Amino acid sequence: MTLSQSLSPWVVPGRRHVRTRLVAVVCGLGLAALGAAQEGLDDTLPLGTIDFPTSGSAQAQREFVTGVLALHSFWYEEARDRFVAAQALDPSFGMAHWGEAMTYDNALGTVPGAEHEILGAEVVARMDALDAAGELEWTERERGYANAVRRRFAPGTSPGTRREDYAAAMEVLAAGYPGDDEAAAFASLALMALPGFDREQALHVVAVASRLEEVYERNREHPGALHYLLHVYDTPTFAMMGLRQARVYAEIAPASSHALHMPSHIFRHLGMWAEVAASNEDSYEASVRWQERTGRPLNTRDFHALDWSLDAYLRLGRFDDARRVMDELDAVEEAIRSRQEEWGQFPEIAEALRAYYASAAPP
Structure with missing residues (x-):
């Protein structure tokens, strides 16, 4: 797949879902009762703001959204804790398994080690087994996310092919749901993670940055839009374009060490x-x-x-x-x-x- 490849939109009917808007401060849910896997979770993590409706229960949705906020800042360990907590709160919550698998995506290789592909595939295999048994619930839109992460960790293919197939699936999802900022953000990140993506090539940068800038204009506290724009502008050529986001990202997500670090990528070039x-x-x-x-x-x-x-x-x-x-x-x-x-x-x-x-x- 190339960055200029044309992808036809995929439009599917939506279903009723829980629509919850969560700001950075998330309510505590008595998670100590969930066991050792959830120990140490903080109930007040400023990580930005997103609007990500799902079919999960209200309590599980709170943990899920905190997990996605952390995921956008590459805070994979914290995100994983939150998605596991969401699964415990709502065992039928399919998207909580999607989120756990995504904590192993390691899109830009910021976490060293070679085990991510194996661990992500294991989570997807567990998700698929539960789904086949009829134990998980999804809306049509959520199934688009699940199908995409299946491609991301598909067995029998190379990591590069998985990334290309995943990026194609996310482009289809984003086209089918143009109002879904999360689909737009994750699709943009998937393009940046393609083996051939070059941050010094203007066409590559514009293909990703234009969509992320739109998300940023709609939500100035979206951690994914802010974070991924800093990465795409992380060159001497484009660094000045990222100075706006560099001034904002650390302020809206100060709980994340990576969010606090990322503005320095822009500052360094300048x-x-x-x-x-x-x-x-x-x-x-x-x-x-x-x-x-x-x-x-x-x-x-x-x-x-x-x-x-x-x-x-x-x-x-x-x-x-x-x-x-x-x-x-x-x-x-x-x-x-x-x-x-x-x-x-x-x-x-x-x-x-x-x-x-x-x-x-x-x-």
């Missing part, structure tokens, strides 16, 4: 190094709060933000601040060792940051 430093300071602190709140191991903190902070400090000549990054690495390393936690990718990250500091900081 030489705004003080803003790069500030963005990534906030980003790392948000990841620390989330790691501590959820009881996850220390290696789940956003050390990518420390990397960018260090780079900004060194460029700005803020060597005391750069030294504090090294101190933080030392403290985390000692804490992981003393707690006997899994190391994850921390050793490789710490080695790279220490090498960069040694090469760039004054003796």
Whole structure:
């Protein structure tokens, strides 16, 4: 599939559904009773605003929408917790399984590791088994989302082919439901994830950005529109186009460390190094709060933000601040060792940051 490929619209009749508009602050639902899988969920996560009607129960819909908000900020772990919670609250809620599968999409490869394809396929297989048994409920529109994620994790095909088939399915869904901003946002992200997408090619950028800009005009707090526009404008050529969204995204989704980090992609191209430093300071602190709140191991903190902070400090000549990054690495390393936690990718990250500091900081 090419970006210019013509796709005929797919129009299907809609069904009655629960229509719930949720702002960033989401009501708590007594989720502690759902068991260990839901422990540590926060009931007040500012992550933006979307309008995503589904056929789920009102309680499950709240968790589902929080999951989608987190998904738009590539906060996959938090999103997964929310979708699992929605499944527990409403076992027949098909879209909660779609959401869980989408937490393994890793569209732009922001999460390292090769296991995402396998894990996503496992979720889809479980969804399909429940669906075949008649245990899941869907509207016609929701079935479009389910069919698309089936293509995304279809067995027996290459990852590149899956992405092409998924992008084609999302284009059909978006064309069939032109009022669905979520279909538009996820279809745009699917195009950006295609192997041949080039952010330096104006035609590629316009094909994606034009639709996302429309979503942004309708909803200035849509985290997907804001986030994906920052990614599509993440080049020296187009960075100035993303400065508007860079000023907004962190403000509407401050619970997400990635949302706090992303504006620095634009700031970097524009030489705004003080803003790069500030963005990534906030980003790392948000990841620390989330790691501590959820009881996850220390290696789940956003050390990518420390990397960018260090780079900004060194460029700005803020060597005391750069030294504090090294101190933080030392403290985390000692804490992981003393707690006997899994190391994850921390050793490789710490080695790279220490090498960069040694090469760039004054003796």
